Every structure is written in structure tokens, then in C-alpha cells.
Amino acid sequence: MKRFFLFIVIMLTAAMTSRPQQICPNVSMLFNKQRQLYPQEKLFIHTDRTSYMPGERIWLCIYAVDATSLIPTDADMYAYAELLDTQGFTIKRIKIARHNGAYAGYLDTPKDLAEEQCFLRCYTLYSAGLHGYECLTPISIGSSPAPVTDIQTADAWEKSNPLHCTDTGQAFKIMLDNSAAKAVKLAVISRGCVCYDGQIKPGEPIVFPKKELPEGISQFIAIDSAGAVFGIKSVFSPYGKESVKATITAHAEFSDSIRLNICLPSQISAHMSVAITKGHDNKTPSIIPQILLSQDVRGGVADADRFFANGYNAAAVDSLLHRSVCDRYCVDSILAGQFTQPPVKHEVSQTISGKAIVTAPYPRDASFAKVSIISPNADMYAVATADKYGNFAISGLDYPDGTTFAVNASVGNQYEKTAVRIDETTYPPVDSASIAVQSGRRCGDAAVFNDIASGRTIRLHNVDVAAARRDKHNGTFSGMADFSMTADQLAYIDATCIHEVLRRIPGIYMKGDTAYVRSKISVYGKSHAAIAIDGVILDGDYDLDIIQMQDVERIDVFKTGSAAIWGAKGGPGVISITLKNGASSLDGMTLNRVSRFKPLGYQKPEHVHSSENAKSMTLYWNGNVRLCNGNATITIPKSSLPRGSAFTVQAEGVSDDGILLHGIAHLEF
Incomplete structure (x- = not known):
């Protein structure tokens, strides 16, 4: 019996080893599963041109498409654009809300920006989860050459x-x-x-x-x-049906306007952005090579348009791919059944989170504290309950850039003092390997200044401007105050701090650094005046010296009668300090019970620009042109296009069914 059992085992083993080798599992099934788990995105940024002077505005439109079908995606409510130097340092960042299917906006370059090579980086928080495949567009500030992107x-x-x-x-x-x-x-x-x-x-x-x-x-x-x-x-x-070229024509429709026609070979619906610039050398990167070539190469491709400038250069592209890495989808992991999940969710709303704490008499987490957030200027108010550790998150907010919030936490015991710490927003890190490090000359150099001054700038003679100062109190808020001082009046007296201003205001008595409002009831008052910053009364201790005078828009004094609008806390009088938009004196400062902060909000839609400035290089920009049945017509004031000049019209976009669109024309009027 044992011999028979041994014989059966030997025969089964021989049968198994004599089978032909098996091919690996179904590849299509594995890749389909990966795409379903993590549908990737590709981004492209269209700008009005590639060279700017410090202080000029960059008009831009961001396109986000599905990496497989190239169909525009609308899963993210916001997209981001950053101005980077060649070291990857973020010079400026903006946040653009999706409007009519497009992320169209602008980025103002700092006036004191050094002449150097820079990059525009665009992303959604979702797309930035895939490292090494960033959307970078080189631009130049001043007369410096545009940077290039490294190829891994x-x-x-x-x-x-x-x-x-x-x-x-x-x-x-x-x-x-x-x-x-x-x-x-x-x-x-x-x-x-x-x-x-x-x-x-x-x-x-x-x-x-x-x-x-x-x-x-x-x-x-x-x-x-x-x-x-x-x-x-x-x-x-290079063959396929994923891209088409648009035909651009223009003619004078009336004596005061010019009609620009954009036509596609087929009757499709699409969104495009259009730029009209002076000269014939202001071509910007095209969406077709950026999406189909550069966005599939790790680290990107420097000037991908050059491979298609005079027809498709097959030898150059083959050489590029020979020394590049194209691992947007990790083949080894997918074949092994190891799938990648999206590291970041789609951003569908803005969220403010933080932690509430008790500061006195005994520091601890403010468990289950009631957290309220308010912005009077933006007409927003929201309430949340913290968890047992004091953590909270408020979602569903829709606030534009420049919105200042006041957040307050309260617990059951009114004698306990609270504070709120707002979580700092983190943004995707820059892939330094994708940026070529190049040093540029600074605008302060005399030689560079002469180069710039000989271009699109004008040296002005000194001009003395004089005007009469007059008192003006705008709005009902200041109209209810017993005394007001505007920013012009504050600048006139040249005060160095808030306390110095308060000492000059009639009806204010200063005892040390504490202010009291004189009234009919009390000469000096038993309780000091309440201090309000941007409409919110501060509790407890405060230090007015932290406020910079250049940040103050207005100071209003409300005595005991007019202070009724402030409630019980306004009984001893209120000194209201209004800060200018963009003032940073109290940004992120934690006060007793009240914290002030100004998060990055979305940019208000502004996608059409028409310039009548003779020195402007961008004459017209429209970041939201809708094509129906393959056609669109744009009417431009003739005053925006100087007579006898040459112009470049460039249009970029994508159709609703995933066809990449590009068109360029050189015109003269």
C-alpha cells in the first residue's frame, strides 16, 4: 500500500513539472482596476506670454483633464498657481475657483521681483499627489532667458x-x-x-x-x-484624433471694433482661452505637446513645442524617450497586484481646522468647546463643536482671497480663558529635481536697469503733487461714532503708535497704556474702554503696540451713549480700530478667546482683459471662450489694437469630449 501511494505522488509531481510555463495574469484587468482606484489627472497652464517685467500681471488659465480620456475634469473646486524661482522657492501663490468650467485668473508679479528666470507651477491638491509629474511653465522676468526643465x-x-x-x-x-x-x-x-x-x-x-x-x-x-x-x-x-488645430481669422466689423473668429474642423463644444499680444515672437507653450508628451515624462520636457515646431521630429522624440523615465503608472507594482490609492482627496470646498485650548486657570484641551468663526466683511458665520481633544474642522466655506476671520472658543465655565490655534495650511512640495538651477542678474544692477529701461518702461521726471486735506467719514458705522480719524488724518499727524493717537483724541484719557472714555456719568470712568479690532471686541489683556500704524485704516471712538451698538461690553465706551485690507499686524495672532487669521482664499473671477495702454504687450486676454458647434466669435475694441502693428493671436483649450485644441495666427491691421 505504501509503495502504491508513493507511486501516485511521483506521477502527480511529474505531471505538474511537465506542464508548459504559464503566462502572467490578465494585464488589462490589472490596469483597469488601477485606473478605477486612482484616476489620474493632467494639467496645463496657458499664459498670455512668457516674458514679463516686475510688477506686471500674468493672465492665465488652467486646464485639468483626465489622464486617460483627456476629458476635462470638474472634481476639484479649486486649482493653484505658484510663481517659483529656480531654487523652487514659492514667490507667490494664488487659488482659483472653477467658474464656467475653467480655472481662469491672474497672478501679479511683485514690483520688487529680481530679474531672473522663474517657473509657473499649477496643480490641484488631487493631482499634486503624484510626484514627479508637475506642470511647470518657464517664464522670464526682465530680459533674462527662460529656464529649462531637467530630464531625468x-x-x-x-x-x-x-x-x-x-x-x-x-x-x-x-x-x-x-x-x-x-x-x-x-x-x-x-x-x-x-x-x-x-x-x-x-x-x-x-x-x-x-x-x-x-x-x-x-x-x-x-x-x-x-x-x-x-x-x-x-x-x-503623432497620429490620432486627440488633437486638432483651430483656424483663427479676423476682420474689421465696424469702425470701432474687430471681430475675431475661431473655427474648428468639426462641430464640437469646447472651452478655450485666447491671448492677443504685440509682435510675432510671443508664442507660449501649446497644450498638445504639454499634455501628450511632457506630462508623461518624469521631470517634464523642456520646451516640448520644439519637437513639433517644423513638423514632427521623430528622431528627436525617440532620443528624448531613450533617456527619460515614463513611470506615471508603476508597471511592476500593478502586475504584482499592488495598487496605488489616491494620496489626497478632491478639494470640493474650503476647510478651516484647528485646536481649542483652555489657557487659564489651568491649561488643558478645550474638550467639546463651541467654536465660532465669523467674517463680517464676507458675511460669513459658522459654528462647530470640538472633539474631546479640542480639535475642530469647519467645511463648506466659500471665501475669496483677503477674507479675515475671527474665531472664538467658549466652554461651560465663563471664568476659564480660551484660545484657538488655527492649523497652518500645507501645500505640495516642489520637486526640485524638475527645476534647472540657474542664477540671474538682479534688477538693482545698473546694467540690468538700463536693459529694462530701454524696453517697455518709461523714466519719469520728478512730479510734486499737492492736495487739500478734508475730513470724510464714509458709511453708517463711522457716522455713529463720536469721533473718527481716517488713514489720511493718521498719516498727517505722523503718529508712531496707537497710544500716541489715542492721547490726541478728545474725550480719551490715558492712564499708562490703558484708555478711558470720558462721559457725562464719570470723568475718568471706573472701567477702561473696550478695544475692538475689525468689529470684534477683545477680551482681557491686549497690546496695541503690536499694531503697525501703516496697517490702520480708521479709528472710531464710541462713548457710552453711542456704544450701545456693542452691547454690554461697550458700556464704558469702545475704541474701534479698523485695519486695511491685507494688513498683517494681527494675522495669526492669538488673543484671549479671539484669534484672527487670513487664509488663502479663492481669486474672484476676472477672465477678460482689454488694454488700451500703448506700452502693454498683452492687448487682449479672454480665459473663458466657449465654442459651440466648433465656432466662436470675439469682438474686440479697435482701440485695443494699435493701427499698423503686428499681433499674435494664440488660442488653447480642450473640447468636452477630450480633444486638445490649439490655434495660432499672426495678424496685422
């Missing part, structure tokens, strides 16, 4: 790559050398989709017509029987 070197695939590709012009011929194993699978991946999944035998080529491949980068991947990748070849197919 590939690994040793080409030294031992068993896959060989021959470009026949109309097709790619793929062949596996004879050193490879017999059981090998060939998969063709494009934009995360599997276009081909079958066997390839050594020495027997497989021909793939370019017209059958999606437009853009495709990867031929050799997979052994264990499911491991042992060969990758990246190619670019």
Missing part, C-alpha cells in the same frame, strides 16, 4: 533591453531578441490603458500601425512567465 536619466534598460523597436514611418515593428525566454507576454500601455495584450516569440516581429495607437506616448512591455518586467520600450505616436 533612465535606468539601464537600454543596455540589456531585449525589446527592439523599428520605426517604419507608418508603424512600429517590435521584435524580441533570441536570448529571451520562450513564454513571454507583450503588453502595450498608453495613458494607463492596455492596447495590446498577447504573446511575442523571439525573432518574430509584431507590427503596430501608428494610426491604431492613441496619440502620445505608448510603452511596449515585455513580461516573463512570473509576471516580472524585463524590457520596456517607449515610443511616441
Whole structure:
């Protein structure tokens, strides 16, 4: 019996070892699952031009599309644009709300910005979760040349790559050398989709017509029987239906306007942004090479348009892909069944979070404190209950940039003092490897100043301006005050601090640093006057010296009668200090019970610009042009286009069904 059992085991073992090697699991199924778990995005930023002077405005429009279908995505309510130097330092950041399907806005360059090479970086918080594939557009400030983006070197695939590709012009011929194993699978991946999944035998080529491949980068991947990748070849197919060129024409419609026509080859609906600039050398990067080529190469491609400037340069693109890394989708992990989840969720609203604490008499977490947040200027008010650790989050807020909030926390015991700490917003780090470090001359240098002054700037003679000062109290708020001082009046007296101003105001008595309001009831008053900053009365101790005089817009004094609008706390009188928009004296400062902060809000929509300034290089910009049935008409005032000048009209966009659109025309009137 034992011998018979041993014989059966030997026969089963022999049968198992004599089976042919199995090909790895279905590649299409694995990639489909990855795309469903983590649908990726690609971004493109269209600007009015690529060279600016310090202090000039950059008009821009951000496009976010699905990385596979190229269909515009609307999952994120906000997109971000950052001005970076060549070290990756963020010079300025803006937040743009989606409006009519577009992220159109502007970024004002600082007036004191040094002449240097810079980058515009755009992202959504969701898209920034994929590192190494940032959307970077080089721009120059002053007369310095635009920077370039590094291209990451590939690994040793080409030294031992068993896959060989021959470009026949109309097709790619793929062949596996004879050193490879017999059981090998060939998969063709494009934009995360599997276009081909079958066997390839050594020495027997497989021909793939370019017209059958999606437009853009495709990867031929050799997979052994264990499911491991042992060969990758990246190619670019310029054929496809994913991009079209628009036709731009213009003619005088009336004596005072010019009509600009944008026509597409097919009757499709699309969104485009249009820029009209002086001269014929103001071409900006096009959406087609940026989305189809640069956004699929780790680190990006410096000036991707150059590969398509005079027709498609197949040899140059092949050389680029030969030394680049294209791992937007991690093939090894996907084949091993290790899928990537989105590291960040879509941003559908703005959220303010923080922590409430008790500061006295005994410091502790303000468990289950009632947290209220208010912005009178933005007409917002929200309430939340903290958890047992004092943490809270308020979502669903919709506030523009420049909104100042006051947040207050209260607990059951009125004798306990509370404070609120607002969480600092974190933004995606910059991939320094994607930026070429180049040093530029500074605008303070005499030679650079002469270069700039000879361009689009005018040196003005000294001008003395004189005007009569007059008192003016605007609005009902200051009208109810017993005494008011405006910013002009404060500048006139040249006070160095708030206390000095208060000593000059009639009806205010200062005892040390404490202010009292004289009234009919009491000469000096038993209780000191309440201090209100931007309409919120401060509790307990406060230090007025922290307020910078240049940040003060107005000071209003309310005596005991007029102080009734402030409630019980206004009984002894109120000294109201209103700060200017953008003032930073109290930003992030934690006071007793009340904290003030100014988070980054969205930019109010402003997507149309028409300039009549003869020195302006951007004559017209529209970041939200809607094409219906493949056509759009824009009427431009003739005064915006100087007679006898040459202009460049460039339009970029994407259709509702994922077709990339580009058009450029050189016109003269």
C-alpha cells in the first residue's frame, strides 16, 4: 500500500513539472482596476506670454483633464498657481475657483521681483499627489532667458533591453531578441490603458500601425512567465484624433471694433482661452505637446513645442524617450497586484481646522468647546463643536482671497480663558529635481536697469503733487461714532503708535497704556474702554503696540451713549480700530478667546482683459471662450489694437469630449 501511494505522488509531481510555463495574469484587468482606484489627472497652464517685467500681471488659465480620456475634469473646486524661482522657492501663490468650467485668473508679479528666470507651477491638491509629474511653465522676468526643465536619466534598460523597436514611418515593428525566454507576454500601455495584450516569440516581429495607437506616448512591455518586467520600450505616436488645430481669422466689423473668429474642423463644444499680444515672437507653450508628451515624462520636457515646431521630429522624440523615465503608472507594482490609492482627496470646498485650548486657570484641551468663526466683511458665520481633544474642522466655506476671520472658543465655565490655534495650511512640495538651477542678474544692477529701461518702461521726471486735506467719514458705522480719524488724518499727524493717537483724541484719557472714555456719568470712568479690532471686541489683556500704524485704516471712538451698538461690553465706551485690507499686524495672532487669521482664499473671477495702454504687450486676454458647434466669435475694441502693428493671436483649450485644441495666427491691421 505504501509503495502504491508513493507511486501516485511521483506521477502527480511529474505531471505538474511537465506542464508548459504559464503566462502572467490578465494585464488589462490589472490596469483597469488601477485606473478605477486612482484616476489620474493632467494639467496645463496657458499664459498670455512668457516674458514679463516686475510688477506686471500674468493672465492665465488652467486646464485639468483626465489622464486617460483627456476629458476635462470638474472634481476639484479649486486649482493653484505658484510663481517659483529656480531654487523652487514659492514667490507667490494664488487659488482659483472653477467658474464656467475653467480655472481662469491672474497672478501679479511683485514690483520688487529680481530679474531672473522663474517657473509657473499649477496643480490641484488631487493631482499634486503624484510626484514627479508637475506642470511647470518657464517664464522670464526682465530680459533674462527662460529656464529649462531637467530630464531625468533612465535606468539601464537600454543596455540589456531585449525589446527592439523599428520605426517604419507608418508603424512600429517590435521584435524580441533570441536570448529571451520562450513564454513571454507583450503588453502595450498608453495613458494607463492596455492596447495590446498577447504573446511575442523571439525573432518574430509584431507590427503596430501608428494610426491604431492613441496619440502620445505608448510603452511596449515585455513580461516573463512570473509576471516580472524585463524590457520596456517607449515610443511616441503623432497620429490620432486627440488633437486638432483651430483656424483663427479676423476682420474689421465696424469702425470701432474687430471681430475675431475661431473655427474648428468639426462641430464640437469646447472651452478655450485666447491671448492677443504685440509682435510675432510671443508664442507660449501649446497644450498638445504639454499634455501628450511632457506630462508623461518624469521631470517634464523642456520646451516640448520644439519637437513639433517644423513638423514632427521623430528622431528627436525617440532620443528624448531613450533617456527619460515614463513611470506615471508603476508597471511592476500593478502586475504584482499592488495598487496605488489616491494620496489626497478632491478639494470640493474650503476647510478651516484647528485646536481649542483652555489657557487659564489651568491649561488643558478645550474638550467639546463651541467654536465660532465669523467674517463680517464676507458675511460669513459658522459654528462647530470640538472633539474631546479640542480639535475642530469647519467645511463648506466659500471665501475669496483677503477674507479675515475671527474665531472664538467658549466652554461651560465663563471664568476659564480660551484660545484657538488655527492649523497652518500645507501645500505640495516642489520637486526640485524638475527645476534647472540657474542664477540671474538682479534688477538693482545698473546694467540690468538700463536693459529694462530701454524696453517697455518709461523714466519719469520728478512730479510734486499737492492736495487739500478734508475730513470724510464714509458709511453708517463711522457716522455713529463720536469721533473718527481716517488713514489720511493718521498719516498727517505722523503718529508712531496707537497710544500716541489715542492721547490726541478728545474725550480719551490715558492712564499708562490703558484708555478711558470720558462721559457725562464719570470723568475718568471706573472701567477702561473696550478695544475692538475689525468689529470684534477683545477680551482681557491686549497690546496695541503690536499694531503697525501703516496697517490702520480708521479709528472710531464710541462713548457710552453711542456704544450701545456693542452691547454690554461697550458700556464704558469702545475704541474701534479698523485695519486695511491685507494688513498683517494681527494675522495669526492669538488673543484671549479671539484669534484672527487670513487664509488663502479663492481669486474672484476676472477672465477678460482689454488694454488700451500703448506700452502693454498683452492687448487682449479672454480665459473663458466657449465654442459651440466648433465656432466662436470675439469682438474686440479697435482701440485695443494699435493701427499698423503686428499681433499674435494664440488660442488653447480642450473640447468636452477630450480633444486638445490649439490655434495660432499672426495678424496685422
